[in-house]
Amino acid sequence: xxxxxxxxxxxxxxxxxxxxxxxxxxxxxxxxxxxxxxxxxxxxxxxxxxxxxxxxxxxxxxxxxxxxxxxxxxxxxxxxxxxxxxxxxxxxxxxxxxxxxxxxxxxxxxxxxxxxxxxxxxxxxxxxxxxxxxxxxxxxxxxxxxxxxxxxxxxxxxxxxxxxxxxxxxxxxxxxxxxxxxxxxxxxxxxxxxxxxxxxxxxxxxxxxxxxxxxxxxxxxxxxxxxxxxxxxxxxxxxxxxxxxxxxxxxxxxxxxxxxxxxxxxxxxxxxxxxxxxxxxxxxxxxxxxxxxxxxxxxxxxxxxxxxxxxxxxxxxxxxxxxxxxxxxxxxxxxxxxxxxxxxxxxxxxxxxxxxxxxxxxxxxxxxxxxxxxxxxxxxxxxxxxxxxxxxxxxxxxxxxxxxxxxxxxxxxxxxxxxxxxxxxxxxxxxxxxxxxxxxxxxxxxxxxxxxxxxxxxxxxxxxxxxxxxxxxxxxxxxxxxxxxxxxxxxxxxxxxxxxxxxxxxxxxxxxxxxxxxxxxxxxxxxxxxxxxxxxxxxxxxxxxxxxxxxxxxxxxxxxxxxxxxxxxxxxxxxxxxxxxxxxxxxxxxxxxxxxxxxxxxxxxxxxxxxxxxxxxxxxxxxxxxxxxxxxxxxxxxxxxxxxxxxxxxxxxxxxxxxxxxxxxxxxxxxxxxxxxxxxxxxxxxxxxxxxxxxxxxxxxxxxx
Numbered sequence: 001x002x003x004x005x006x007x008x009x010x011x012x013x014x015x016x017x018x019x020x021x022x023x024x025x026x027x028x029x030x031x032x033x034x035x036x037x038x039x040x041x042x043x044x045x046x047x048x049x050x051x052x053x054x055x056x057x058x059x060x061x062x063x064x065x066x067x068x069x070x071x072x073x074x075x076x077x078x079x080x081x082x083x084x085x086x087x088x089x090x091x092x093x094x095x096x097x098x099x100x101x102x103x104x105x106x107x108x109x110x111x112x113x114x115x116x117x118x119x120x121x122x123x124x125x126x127x128x129x130x131x132x133x134x135x136x137x138x139x140x141x142x143x144x145x146x147x148x149x150x151x152x153x154x155x156x157x158x159x160x161x162x163x164x165x166x167x168x169x170x171x172x173x174x175x176x177x178x179x180x181x182x183x184x185x186x187x188x189x190x191x192x193x194x195x196x197x198x199x200x201x202x203x204x205x206x207x208x209x210x211x212x213x214x215x216x217x218x219x220x221x222x223x224x225x226x227x228x229x230x231x232x233x234x235x236x237x238x239x240x241x242x243x244x245x246x247x248x249x250x251x252x253x254x255x256x257x258x259x260x261x262x263x264x265x266x267x268x269x270x271x272x273x274x275x276x277x278x279x280x281x282x283x284x285x286x287x288x289x290x291x292x293x294x295x296x297x298x299x300x301x302x303x304x305x306x307x308x309x310x311x312x313x314x315x316x317x318x319x320x321x322x323x324x325x326x327x328x329x330x331x332x333x334x335x336x337x338x339x340x341x342x343x344x345x346x347x348x349x350x351x352x353x354x355x356x357x358x359x360x361x362x363x364x365x366x367x368x369x370x371x372x373x374x375x376x377x378x379x380x381x382x383x384x385x386x387x388x389x390x391x392x393x394x395x396x397x398x399x400x401x402x403x404x405x406x407x408x409x410x411x412x413x414x415x416x417x418x419x420x421x422x423x424x425x426x427x428x429x430x431x432x433x434x435x436x437x438x439x440x441x442x443x444x445x446x447x448x449x450x451x452x453x454x455x456x457x458x459x460x461x462x463x464x465x466x467x468x469x470x471x472x473x474x475x476x477x478x479x480x481x482x483x484x485x486x487x488x489x490x491x492x493x494x495x496x497x498x499x500x501x502x503x504x505x506x507x508x509x510x511x512x513x514x515x516x517x518x519x520x521x522x523x524x525x526x527x528x529x530x531x532x533x534x535x536x537x538x539x540x541x542x543x544x545x546x547x548x549x550x551x552x553x554x555x556x557x558x559x560x561x562x563x564x565x566x567x568x569x570x571x572x573x574x575x576x577x578x579x580x581x582x583x584x585x586x587x588x589x590x591x592x593x594x595x596x597x598x599x600x601x602x603x604x605x606x607x608x609x610x611x612x613x614x615x616x617x618x619x620x621x622x623x624x625x626x627x628x629x630x631x632x633x634x635x636x637x638x639x640x641x642x643x644x645x646x647x648x649x650x651x652x653x654x655x656x657x658x659x660x661x662x663x664x665x666x667x668x669x670x671x672x673x674x675x676x677x678x679x680x681x682x683x684x685x686x687x688x689x690x691x692x693x694x695x696x697x698x699x700x701x702x703x704x705x
Contacts, residue, residue, distance in 0.1 A: 001259050003027060004035040004185040004215075006176075008192065008200045009168055010145045012576040013041045013322045014105075015584040018329040018383050019191040019221055021311035026252040029309045032259055035183050036315045039204070040197075043171040045320045048102055048127055050095050052170075056134040057091035060084055063134075068620040072663050075656040078621075078629035080136050085623050085669070085677055087133030090126035090609065093673035097123045097610030108324040112592050118607030121577045124322075126609045126673050131167050140167065143575050144196040149649055151198055153537045154238055156649070161203035168200055169207070176204075177211045185215055187259060189247075192221040195540070205242035216262055220247030220255065222348050228286055229350055230514055230539055236286065237293035239538050244275060246286035249301035249348045250334075252308065254284045261285075301348060305334055305357040310367035313375060327584040328371055329383040332395060333358045336386040338413055340450045342525070343439075343480065345515030347385045352517060358391055365398050368406060381584070382410035386437075389417045396429025409433040409587045411475075414453050414461035423468035432591050433471035433503065435582045436461065441494030442487035445480050448525060455494065462501055471503035471595035473581045478559060479510040481518065481546055482526040485555035492562045499569055503595045506572075506581050507563045512542050519544075534646035543641060571601040612673035616680055622665045623677060632659050 005020045016038060024036045046052065064084045067077055101123035104110045111117055125141075132140045138160075139146045147165075149156045163169040180188065188208055192201045201219060209217050225248040231239050240246060247254045258279070265278045275287045283299020311330065318326055336346070336353035347354040359367075372378055382392075387410060399406060412434045418426075426434075440446050441455045453461075465472045474495060478488040495505050512519055512530070519542065522530050528547040532539050573579030578589045579598055589597050636655045640647045669677040 001186040001263055002033045002035065002184065003187045003189060003255075003259060004037060004180055004183065005189045005191060006037045006039050006204065008190060008197050008204050009040045009043050010140060010142060010196050010200060011040045011194060012142055012583065013044045014576050015321055015323060015327040015381070016041075016313060016316060016318070016329060017193060018311060018331055019193050021313050021316070021329075022308070022331065023189070023191070023251055023255060024315070025309045025312035027256060027259070028312055030256055032256070034312075034315070035185060036313075037176070037179075038316050038320075039171070039176060041320045041322075042175070042317055043168045044322075045317075046171050046175065047131065047167060048098055048124060050099055053098055053127055053130060054095040056130050056167075057095055059134040060087055060091040060130060063136075064088065072661040073621060073626070074661050075629055075632065075659040078626040078662050079633060081621055081662075082623060082626040082630065083133050083136045085619065085626070087129050088617070089612070089615075089671035089673040089675065089677070091130045091133070092615070092671070093609050093611045093613065094123060094127045094130055097612075098127055100610050101127075102322065105322045106324055111324040111588070114601050114605050115607070117578065118605045119610050121573065122607045122674055123610045125574070135165055135167050138165070138167070141574070143194070145199050147199070148652070149647075151202075151538050151540045152535055152647060154241055157199065157202045157241060158206060160199055161206050166200075166203050168203070172204060172207045173211075177208065180208070180212055180215075187216045187218060187262065188212065189255065190217075190219045190243075191251075192219060192223045195223050197221075198223055198227070198540070202241050209242040216245070217243050218245045218247060218255075218258065219243045220251045222346075225249055225348050226345065226513075226515060227538060227540065232292075233295070234293035235537065236295070237288055240286065240288065240294055244287070245279065246296075248284050248286060248296060249299075250303045250354070252303050253300070254282070257282045258285055301350075302335065302355045302357060305331075305359045306363075308359070310371060313371075318375065323584050323588070325379055325584075325588065326375060326377040327379040327381055327587070328375060328377055329381050330364075330368065330371070331359075331384050332364045332382055333384045333387045333391065335384075337388040338386060338452055340452060341437075341439075342448065342450050342517040343477075343510065344517075345513040345519075349515065351515045351520060353385050356385075356388070358388070361391070361394050361398050364395055365402050365404075368399070369402065369404055372404060372406060378404070378406050379584070379587070380406060380408040381582070381587075382408055384410075386411065386413050389413070389415050389422075393422050393425055396426045396431065399429040400425070404430075406430040407432050407587070407591055409435070409471075409582070411435045411437070411582060413437050414458045416453070416457045416460065418461050418464055420464045420467060423464040423470065426465070427468040427470050431470050432587050433473060433595075434465055435473040435475055436465075438474045438476045438491075438494075440476065440478075440480065440483070440487070441491040442483065445483050445487055448480065448482070459494070459498065462498055466501040466503075466595065469595065471587075471590040472501060473586075474502050474505040475508075475581060476505065477508040477510050478563075480525075481510070481522075481544075482548070483510075485559050488559045489562055492559070492566055496566055499566075499599070500596075503590065504570060504572060504579065504581055504586065504598050505567075512544050514539070514542055531645055533641055535648045535651075541641075543645075569602055570598045571605060572598065607674075609673035614670060614672045616668055616670055619667045619669055620664045621662055622667055623669060624679070625662055625665075629659070629662075 007020045020036045024034045027034050101120040104120035190201050276289050279285045279287045283297045286296040289295045335356040337356040414436045462472050527544050530544045571579050576583040578585040668680040
């Protein structure tokens with residue numbers, strides 16, 4: 001059988017991800033013909049070009065003209081007006097600057113010019129804002145794909161997949177579908193690793209099923225696994241959507257078994273659409289069932305790493321990644337050797353993390369040597385849940401002895417095992433950066449998290465890795481249930497005390513997930529209620545309230561201000577740019593300029609959107625008043641999610657209709673790409689000409705009646 005494996009948007013386009021190459025390598029070793037497609041990088045490569053962005057810029061202008069021509073703006077139109085106007089300066093610059101920006105990101109010389117790099121990044125970010133505005137209310141970046149009603153129901157999924165609401169539609173219809181028709185795969189698999197890929201994956205599925213109805217369409221990966229294993233019967237059938245089947249948990253052997261079952265059914269003359277019978281004995285394949293709606297036979301959830309082949313990147317468009325060099329992901333281990341952190345639901349497991357497994361060190365060295373030679377790169381990212389420090393030490397020693405000259409980075413749990421001498425071994429073995437799971441510097445919160453390493457040990461490990469010349473990245477978060485502002489500030493102080501030894505950091509916010517131990521036993525963590533909202537048929541949202549609201553929320557501005565002040569000492573950027581954690585671009589900058597480069601560049605790089613020019617434009621509505629609708633929008637969702645605990649488009653529209661409309665009131669604004677529009681004070685002549693209309697509009701409540 002011929003199998004096409006697709007990795008959909010939206011994700012990091014600077015390097016391949018591991019999912020499709022690992023499945024490709026496994027299937028090919030078993031004689032299956034595979035066509036791997038990184039649709040994420042291909043779609044962004046197609047979209048981030050002058051012609052498509054010029055079309056989207058024109059769409060932004062047209063939507064604004066349409067709104068300006070109306071007698072008043074309702075709530076939804078006010079939201080759109082504010083979003084479109086904010087993107088107007090970007091829309092006028094990025095079509096002319098995007099080609100240069102992308103070229104800089106791929107240029108092995110200009111990439112390392114910090115000023116040019118900053119301008120390239122700012123231009124791509126501006127392009128993403130234009131795409132989002134053109135498809136408002138979409139919010140799109142390289143980690144998320146969000147609309148107000150995304151993934152609530154199959155109907156909302158189809159609504160968002162319509163061509164006029166899907167920025168990736170032209171890639172699917174004009175590029176992906178013709179290629180697949182020519183290749184004629186028997187099975188098309190879509191691999192969904194992150195939540196931000198779910199809506200694009202479903203949209204791909206709807207369009208591919210319509211265009212290639214004879215192909216068996218399946219879906220798998222961590223994000224879809226964590227969604228499907230919580231559903232049963234009719235709910236599970238609805239969640240399958242356009243897909244004929246789904247692979248849950250780790251996919252190598254299950255996907256191979258799916259292919260073999262379809263082969264056997266075809267060879268015996270059986271009907272290919274009778275999937276319940278075909279998959280009756282195949283574990284971990286979700287399929288529709290006439291009586292139950294949908295079901296799957298539970299089976300193994302973890303592969304034996306000792307027998308898995310290396311990932312295979314042949315067939316991917318490796319030249320399209322937005323980076324000057326190729327960084328390949330590799331999985332020396334899977335699962336987490338600790339497996340106790342109470343906040344974590346990561347990887348392919350029902351609760352917590354998957355069982356820990358390792359490849360043999362000799363096999364890893366052999367794989368890395370072959371991959372380095374085959375693809376002409378010395379750069380790797382060890383992509384796994386959490387590698388045991390002892391194993392990483394053995395691997396580093398073997399790599400140093402083999403003399404391969406590799407450069408790698410990885411995520412790591414800080415352990416006292418990492419002595420100064422052992423940190424030196426990691427560096428000699430090619431370690432450039434290690435991202436440490438610091439989480440919190442509050443002893444009480446760490447105990448609740450069950451991290452297993454006191455904050456003193458974490459500090460020692462940071463010091464030792466830094467002294468060995470390895471860039472140390474600190475991954476932290478605030479807002480864990482019952483955490484106070486003072487405890488959150490302990491984390492900020494911990495980082496501040498080590499500002500000369502921490503190469504980069506992130507302080508995120510706690511988010512409750514279904515498979516975390518916190519959600520399994522909420523009372524233990526001071527949580528009074530956990531709920532899903534009615535109307536969320538796929539169960540993607542999970543909300544909670546604490547019994548005593550004494551956490552970070554008792555002084556959020558103080559905590560946010562402290563984090564912002566601390567961050568000013570580094571050049572930190574959004575994922576996946578240099579200045580974010582665990583990314584190819586950041587590793588390149590460490591390797592070229594040293595582990596302190598992000599502190600050195602903190603106040604030296606201005607950046608700016610390529611081709612940005614200031615302009616003054618007229619607006620028929622008060623932009624400041626339109627922005628007020630965003631606060632009202634937050635109020636609507638608070639009512640739906642927190643008060644009613646039921647969400648639907650109809651309920652939303654009912655609340656939105658109760659909000660005041662915005663009446664015309666002429667303004668002028670100064671625009672520049674990468675900056676918010678600023679109001680231009682009217683001239684004396686314009687003020688006199690406004691007459692009584694200007695006086696009536698001086699009370700902003702009149703604009704909102």
